[in-house]
Amino acid sequence: MTDQLPRRFHLVRDVDETGTSGTGVVVEGLEFTDGTVALRWLTATTSTAIYASIADVETIHGHGGKTRVVWVDGQTEPHRQLIAQLRADRAIQLGIMQHAVDEEIREAASTLAYGCLHAIARTLRVFEGAAAAEAYLEQHADGGPLSRTTPDNPVASSDTTDNSGERQ
Structure with a gap:
């Protein structure tokens, strides 16, 4: 389990290309710790949608930078x-x-x-x-350790290890 919490954001639309949602804050959003995103549209006809990632939201609703993500809980890392x-x-x-x-x-x-x-x-x-x-x-995954580098696990820790995986 992670100590992180979901993060809130707004979609702020600077230009409304379709005339549907208006400008300003048009969405309340939440990015869950696994990267999944929920949107709640604040338009006259409200709706809720789920996306795999914030990148997907920006691709679909960003309109080339005319709508942007503004983090309520601080900037995204x-x-x-x-x-x-x-x-x-x-x-x-x-x-x-x-x-x-x-x-x-x-x-x-x-x-x-x-x-x-x-x-x-x-x-x-x-x-x-x-x-x-x-x-x-x-x-x-299989839960393999990150404490050593092997051909199957190129992700090594900063600890030095010998071939057996024991710390030196």
Whole structure:
């Protein structure tokens, strides 16, 4: 479990291209700790929508910068955006793995999904510490340690280890 809390934001529309939502604050939003985003539209006809990431929200509703995310609970850390994109990329690869007929394509997708998983863990390690990285791997992979580098685990801690994985 993470100590982080979901973060609130608004979508602020500077230019209303369609004439539907108006300008100013048009959405109340919440980014959950796993990167999923919920939007509540503040238009005459309200609606609620769920998205995989804040990047998806910006792509769909940003209108080339005419609508922007304004964090109520402080600015987003750049590494959270990276993690959200890596999670989305990993989900794509996992989907390919499930549906690909060709074994080589499945293996390539598996390798890319594994790489995304460990890129997320490495990013967490750098910005949030080893415990966050290891917790993420335990939730989303085989729970392998990050304390040593192997051909299958290129994400190493700052501790030095010998070939057995023991600290030196």
